[in-house]
Amino acid sequence: MRRLLATTFLAAVSAAAFGQKSAADGIAEYRAMLADGNPAELFEAKGEDLWKQKRGPKNVSLEKCDLGKGPGVVKGAFVELPRWFADTKKVQDLETRLVTCMETLQGFDGAAIAKTPFGKGEQNNLTALATWIAAESRGMRFNLPQGHGEEKKMYEVGKRVFFYRGGPMDFSCASCHGEDGKRIRLQDLPNLTKNPGDGIGFAAWPAYRVSNGQMWGMQLRLNDCYRQQRFPFPGFGSEPTVALGVYMGVNAKGAESIAPAIKR
Amino acid sequence: MADPMRIRAQAAGDKTTVRVLMSHEMETGQRKDAAGKVIPAWFIQEVTANHNGKPVMTAQWGPSVAKNPFLQFVIKGAKAGDKVAITWKDNKGDTRTDEATVS
Numbered sequence: 137m138r139r140l141l142a143t144t145f146l147a148a149v150s151a152a153a154f155g156q157k158s159a160a161d162g163i164a165e166y167r168a169m170l171a172d173g174n175p176a177e178l179f180e181a182k183g184e185d186l187w188k189q190k191r192g193p194k195n196v197s198l199e200k201c202d203l204g205k206g207p208g209v210v211k212g213a214f215v216e217l218p219r220w221f222a223d224t225k226k227v228q229d230l231e232t233r234l235v236t237c238m239e240t241l242q243g244f245d246g247a248a249i250a251k252t253p254f255g256k257g258e259q260n261n262l263t264a265l266a267t268w269i270a271a272e273s274r275g276m277r278f279n280l281p282q283g284h285g286e287e288k289k290m291y292e293v294g295k296r297v298f299f300y301r302g303g304p305m306d307f308s309c310a311s312c313h314g315e316d317g318k319r320i321r322l323q324d325l326p327n328l329t330k331n332p333g334d335g336i337g338f339a340a341w342p343a344y345r346v347s348n349g350q351m352w353g354m355q356l357r358l359n360d361c362y363r364q365q366r367f368p369f370p371g372f373g374s375e376p377t378v379a380l381g382v383y384m385g386v387n388a389k390g391a392e393s394i395a396p397a398i399k400r
Numbered sequence: 401m402a403d404p405m406r407i408r409a410q411a412a413g414d415k416t417t418v419r420v421l422m423s424h425e426m427e428t429g430q431r432k433d434a435a436g437k438v439i440p441a442w443f444i445q446e447v448t449a450n451h452n453g454k455p456v457m458t459a460q461w462g463p464s465v466a467k468n469p470f471l472q473f474v475i476k477g478a479k480a481g482d483k484v485a486i487t488w489k490d491n492k493g494d495t496r497t498d499e500a501t502v503s
Contacts, residue, residue, distance in 0.1 A: 173470030177406050178423045349467035 159322045167398055176267055176344040176396035179351045183268025186261050192242025201237035203230070203269065214273035215393050218381045220284040227290045229381040230266050231355045232373035238262075250372040254356045266353045267342045270395040277392055278339060280385040287382065290375075294383025297376045298328070307365040309380070313337075323400070328384050335394030338384040343397040351396070354381060407500035409475075409484045416478035416502050418449065420471040420486050428463040443491055444469070450485040451475050478502050 187198045187210075203213035204221070218229040224236055239246035244258065252259040282288055301308040312318060313328040326332035332339075342353045352360075358377050362370055370377050403423035410417050422444065429441025441463055449457040456475055471486075478484070480502050487497040 173419060173421050173472070175421060175423075175468035175470070177421055178403060178468060181406065182403060346466075 160319075160324050163322060163400060167400070170346060170398050174344055174396070174398045175349075176271075176342070176351060176398065179264045179267040179342075179344070180271045180396065181268075182261075183264035183266070183271075186265050187268060192238065192244045194241065194243035196241055198234075198237055198241060198265070200241060201234070203233055203237075210269055210272045212273055212276055214270045214395070215276045215278045216280055218290070218378050218385060219281050220286050227284075227286050227378055227382060229354060229373070229378045230269060231262060231353055232378060234262055234265055234269075235373060254352075254359070255350060263342065263351050263353045263356075267351060267396045270342050270393065273393055274395065275392060277390050278385060278388045280382065280389065282386060290379045290382040291386050293375070294379035294381070297380055298383055303365050303367045305366050307367075309361065309365075311365075328387060331388050331391050334392035335397065336391070338381070338388045339391045339393045340395055340397040340399075342395055343399045345399045347400055352399075402494060402496045405486060405488075405496065405498040407484065407486055407498055409478070409482075409500050409502040411478060411480050411502050414477055416475045416482075416484075418473055418475060418484055418486075418500075422469050422471070422486075422488060424468065424488070424490065426463070426465055426467045426469060430463075441491060444488045445491050446489045447471065448487045449473065449475075450483075450487070451478055452482055453485075 187201075190197050200207045202208075202221075202223075203210065204216055204219045205213050214230060217233065218227050220227050221233065221236075226232075228236065235244075235246045235249050238244040238249065238258070249258045249262065255263070280287075282291065298309045299314075301311070308314075310329065312320060312325050316327045318325040318327075326337040328337050338354075341357050342351060343357075344351050355372055355377060358380060359369055359372075362368070405423065406421040408419045424444055425442055426444065427439055427442040429438065431439045433439050443463045443465065444461045447457075447459040447461060448455055457473060459471075461469075475484070482502040483499055484502060485497055485499040487495060489495040
């Protein structure tokens with residue numbers, strides 16, 4: 137009996153030690169402090185301006201841009217992207233759709249924008265636009281359409297890409313994001329093969345990264361995932377990146393969007 | 401021309417909390433670019449806060465303040481409807497002023 141008591145006591149002590157604030161709690165606290173003054177707001181304001189401003193060779197605004205819910209409808213568009221667009225006959229994510237609008241409405245060269253490095257020139261404007269459009273759907277829940285055959289196909293393609301192993305380290309997206317409770321250094325890694333929860337994973341980007349002071353859209357986020365896997369960089373707006381967006385977006389059905397979020 | 405600031409000013413009792421988000425590179429002058437050349441320093445040096453046109457705070461900043469800085473302070477005696485204006489001036493002489501109404 138006495139021995140049993142001693143073990144119980146020991147168990148209680150170790151439980152108390154584990155009860156201390158974990159690294160994840162510390163990071164969550166830090167983020168909550170920063171969230172009050174999230175610099176993403178600066179990009180939101182810039183994006184809204186860019187949407188309404190007459191720009192490009194044709195000198196028109198983007199206010200007639202169809203993001204999937206009809207020309208000019210911004211609210212709620214973010215939580216239903218990527219989706220099929222009849223005019224381009226493609227499944228497009230937010231950023232590639234914006235490039236289409238900049239091309240058709242404003243007369244920009246879409247291929248040139250796709251080739252521009254992230255954070256430079258029109259790419260910078262694109263990120264600001266995506267930030268504002270995402271912010272207009274803040275608090276709404278993801279509900280990607282899967283009615284069109286191409287949308288279903290892109291989901292399957294996305295799944296294949298997600299589990300595709302390759303590169304010098306033989307990594308796939310699933311190596312890090314395929315199980316619960318994994319982390320890289322001190323960052324918790326969301327399990328993206330299912331709904332990871334409100335405001336996690338797909339529901340948190342675009343986001344402002346405090347460590348480098350940059351605003352990142354989903355395209356850059358995926359690009360960096362591939363850099364970490366030591367894969368060749370995927371092309372901007374390429375089909376695999378959009379397919380991954382469909383895969384993560386459909387999996388996140390019902391998750392609340394907190395984008396634009398703030399990251400360490 | 402610099403991008404606009406985001407200013408929120410909220411009154412609670414006789415105290416008004418002002419929160420400002422500024423858009424600025426805040427380059428320290430210590431970093432080097434890809435070619436190995438020093439990136440010249442470029443940061444906000446002076447911040448002024450005016451309450452209904454009367455200065456209530458001035459601050460001297462240096463290169464240690466983060467990119468896109470966030471500033472929060474409290475004004476005593478400000479009421480809803482009052483104007484709060486923030487001005488910054490950087491080491492290149494560029495300046496920007498934005499105003500908000502206390503809510």
